[in-house]
Amino acid sequence: MDIRVQEAPFDLGAEANAFAARQAGMGAVVTFTGIVRDLGGDLDAMEIEHYPGMTEKALAGIAEEAMRRWQVGDVLILHRHGRLCADDLIMMVATASRHRADAFQAAEFLMDYLKSRAPFWKKELTQAGEGWVAARDEDEDALRRW
Amino acid sequence: MDIRVQEAPFDLGAEANAFAARQAGMGAVVTFTGIVRDLGGDLDAMEIEHYPGMTEKALAGIAEEAMRRWQVGDVLILHRHGRLCADDLIMMVATASRHRADAFQAAEFLMDYLKSRAPFWKKELTQAGEGWVAARDEDEDALRRW
Amino acid sequence: MDVLYFAWVRERIGHPKERVETRAATVRDLVEELRAREDRYAAAFADLSALRVAVDQELRDFDAPLGGAREVAFFPPMTGG
Amino acid sequence: MDVLYFAWVRERIGHPKERVETRAATVRDLVEELRAREDRYAAAFADLSALRVAVDQELRDFDAPLGGAREVAFFPPMTGG
Numbered sequence: 001m002d003i004r005v006q007e008a009p010f011d012l013g014a015e016a017n018a019f020a021a022r023q024a025g026m027g028a029v030v031t032f033t034g035i036v037r038d039l040g041g042d043l044d045a046m047e048i049e050h051y052p053g054m055t056e057k058a059l060a061g062i063a064e065e066a067m068r069r070w071q072v073g074d075v076l077i078l079h080r081h082g083r084l085c086a087d088d089l090i091m092m093v094a095t096a097s098r099h100r101a102d103a104f105q106a107a108e109f110l111m112d113y114l115k116s117r118a119p120f121w122k123k124e125l126t127q128a129g130e131g132w133v134a135a136r137d138e139d140e141d142a143l144r145r146w
Numbered sequence: 147m148d149i150r151v152q153e154a155p156f157d158l159g160a161e162a163n164a165f166a167a168r169q170a171g172m173g174a175v176v177t178f179t180g181i182v183r184d185l186g187g188d189l190d191a192m193e194i195e196h197y198p199g200m201t202e203k204a205l206a207g208i209a210e211e212a213m214r215r216w217q218v219g220d221v222l223i224l225h226r227h228g229r230l231c232a233d234d235l236i237m238m239v240a241t242a243s244r245h246r247a248d249a250f251q252a253a254e255f256l257m258d259y260l261k262s263r264a265p266f267w268k269k270e271l272t273q274a275g276e277g278w279v280a281a282r283d284e285d286e287d288a289l290r291r292w
Numbered sequence: 293m294d295v296l297y298f299a300w301v302r303e304r305i306g307h308p309k310e311r312v313e314t315r316a317a318t319v320r321d322l323v324e325e326l327r328a329r330e331d332r333y334a335a336a337f338a339d340l341s342a343l344r345v346a347v348d349q350e351l352r353d354f355d356a357p358l359g360g361a362r363e364v365a366f367f368p369p370m371t372g373g
Numbered sequence: 374m375d376v377l378y379f380a381w382v383r384e385r386i387g388h389p390k391e392r393v394e395t396r397a398a399t400v401r402d403l404v405e406e407l408r409a410r411e412d413r414y415a416a417a418f419a420d421l422s423a424l425r426v427a428v429d430q431e432l433r434d435f436d437a438p439l440g441g442a443r444e445v446a447f448f449p450p451m452t453g454g
Binding site for chain 3: 111
């Protein structure tokens, strides 16, 4: 289990390769990567605030729950905070399992919980002003399926 | 859409980075990677046979179907054939979408169809002898959910 | 106890953290005390359905007891990922 | 037409491809002709439920017509991914 909360950029490719390389006997690796979108075409930056201490605990709790529920050999969660620009990578998760269904489901579970239960908040800074990204009802609803 | 069937190894990290970098306006990238497992601890090699011509057509058809069904901006399918060893990467798919659910579902759909509808066959060469990997009922059943 | 604010709750109240001496039995009691302080607190806590709370870094509801809590945090629904 | 064999079907029959002159109307008719040839064909086609067929590189069932087909392929259920 590898949980990292960091301001620095990360290299998706290097992380994916390292994660896949350390899996023994796992036939399936799933990664999810979140990328900053510039929805209005005028995004200057996205600022991600988090709750140091609680963030790491919440992410570890979510990862442990995923490992309890599915046959996954390993979980990676990596999430940035601070100031990001359009097209920057925000975060990634990776899961490994013997059969693909477990890796897929565990990755979707991690994402659903991370979205609504890990203490991160996004603020968009655009030419028109700044505003906190509102939580989406779909994200809260997504938790009900687990 | 990027479909490749090749004997040469591929670099998951380089492919994932290149795929993520060419997505404009997509907030979510999902990758799946399949890895050769040595289930009995005595695998000398895995040989993957395919049907040149049909393979590329079948994969393109599956990718097009995924792009029709979900809001995905791009799809990558890369599959090796020939002789592989334990822990070698067999194949990968990648999907990109605005919202994560589309990328996840499209990737699962690609994998389910690729498993049972693309003309690849795996043979395991072990110290005890050689044998063709049998199709799993679960893989056929998995198609029914789509 | 330490009371922490994040995102627009922090911006509305004007600081990220403060020391609060309280005998509030529950989170809701603490919210009432804070609301009574100043307009900016009243504004930040105007609609509890728009807020989430963590007690000692665990998500709780507003009826959660505060006995022994060292750290309470208020923030909007989370938007990670 | 060209008839192709893959995986254990290829191994059982002993070659990957052959030219077949036939007037078979359907895949099933073609299978009957092949079965009648030699034991190794009969062995390969003993259980059609263990086989899949493609006509001109499209998956079909055994009742598919062969009119105009240039290429028919027989193989076990696929195991990609």
